[in-house]
Amino acid sequence: MSMFKTPETYKGPIDPDGGFLCFVTCWRPRAGEDDADTPGEKLQMSSYIPVAPDHVCLCGSGKTFGACCQPKRLWYPVCPNPGIPGEVGYSLLKVQSATFTNVDGASVRAALMDDLRLHCAEDTLERAFWIYEGAPFIQTPHGIMCFGDIELQHNHTLHITALSALRMRILLELLREDCGDLGRPKMKYDPVQVIDKRTGKSVTLQQEAPASPAARGRRRKR
Secondary structure (H helix, E strand, O other): OEEOOOOOOOOOOOOOOOEEEEEEEEEEEOOOOOOOOOOEEEEEEEEEEEOOOOOEOOOOOOOEHHHOOOOOOEEOOEEEOOOOOOOOOEEEOOOEEEEEOOOOHHHHHHHHHOOOOEEEEEEOOOEEEEEEOOOOOEEEOOEEEOOOEEEEEOOOEEEEEEOOHHHHHHHHHHHHHHHOOOOOOEEEEOOEEEEEOOOOOEEEEOOOOOOOHHHHHHHHHO
């Protein structure tokens, strides 16, 4: 286990040009239940992180904030990535899901139960549900940080959800390691809520599926 200190409540002015809105999702037993293996509850918290113009941008681009997200009109939220192998910092919030159908439920369930990076939060006749905690898992003051969900439904459907493209990539790699080739999943990309810095109003952006390598190659040839 490692400890991650979630961003403290920011008491200064919240300036879209001076930082990021950060979302953290945690999992913990319900109130009054001390057993971590019982079905629990998800908590999603948001906080503001001030960033100086010459500091690395939290979107994951590798550029400085002043040369990246600070001058943009739209204010995008981020999520943290502590404990993800080979990855540090934050990434843009891009909620997405992947669905595999006609999987061998028994073998998939057995493989995922043996993975120490996963915590089984529910196991019933209708479904088995895991959260990706990492190894070691990340403890916060509010519970164990959740990097994504894996749900195996009774009809042999496997459903994965994640808050960012990076987190989804990590989960899909885990599935390939544990379960082999499950085929190509059906991807769904949820709309993203951002803030227009000029008006202060919320804007809903529909995410588009990333272009395939072949499509990117065709665009470069034009």
